[in-house]
Amino acid sequence: GxxxxxxxxxxxxxxxxxxxxxxxxxxxxxxxxxxxxxxxxxSRFDNAVILEDLTSGTLARIFKEPAEGVLQTSQNFFQKYNIQLEITDDAVQKIADEASKSSRIGARALKSVYGRIIKPFEFDPFSREEVKPLNGDGGPFRLVIDDKLVSEALKPAV
Structure with a gap:
């Protein structure tokens, strides 16, 4: 053996x-x-490449780091509405953990999981209580995605 x-x-x-x-x-x-x-x-193939499933740690890096990635694209979208989008490390980890359950589609699962969380905010950001002014005069706004919000958004529909 x-x-x-x-x-x-x-x-x-x-x-x-x-x-x-x-x-x-x-x-x-x-x-x-x-x-x-x-x-x-x-004989038509020069190499054989063995791929492994992405870990949740790798998925978290893929979510946060690329300049044209899911998170950066979302931040750019909200910036047009004068909203500063922030996401906590715990929230990123929950998103990555959920995406890792769909191992057959790799990093594409990040977009799907994150979409379930962010779509309601993209549709009408100012109707959500989580979008708050940075200061009292109604100037720039801030949206913080934390692990609690992620857990709520990812709950199975009843």
């Missing part, structure tokens, strides 16, 4: 050792021939 890598965790006084299999560690190009793919077909 093949020796599988292990992880050891210690939680609540219990040690857990878990073996895990990743195709990336064991893949050989010959495996595709054995699977039944024709050499004429496989």
């Amino acid at each position: 093949v020796k599988l890598p292990t992880t050891t965790t210690y939680v609540n006084g219990k040690i857990t050792i878990r073996e895990y299999f990743t195709l990336r560690h064991h893949f050989r190009p010959e495996d595709l021939f054995e699977y039944g793919m024709q050499p004429q077909f496989l």
Whole structure:
């Protein structure tokens, strides 16, 4: 047999050792021939790339960091209405955790999950109590998306 890598965790006084299999560690190009793919077909590909599911930590980075990403696009939208959009780290993590449940669609799940939260604000931002003036004179406004708001928005419809 093949020796599988292990992880050891210690939680609540219990040690857990878990073996895990990743195709990336064991893949050989010959495996595709054995699977039944024709050499004429496989010779057209220079490389085989093994993709892994995105972790919620990676999804959180994808959500926050790109200049043209989901969050930046949303902030630019609200800026047109003189609304400063902020999102807490806990809220970002909840969004990433929810998106990671849809592992088959990768980072596209972020847009879907975030859309469920932000769409009501995009439709009519000033009708929402969460949009508050930064100062008392009705000047610039502020919208803070926190983990409580995310949890409410992601609750299953009853």
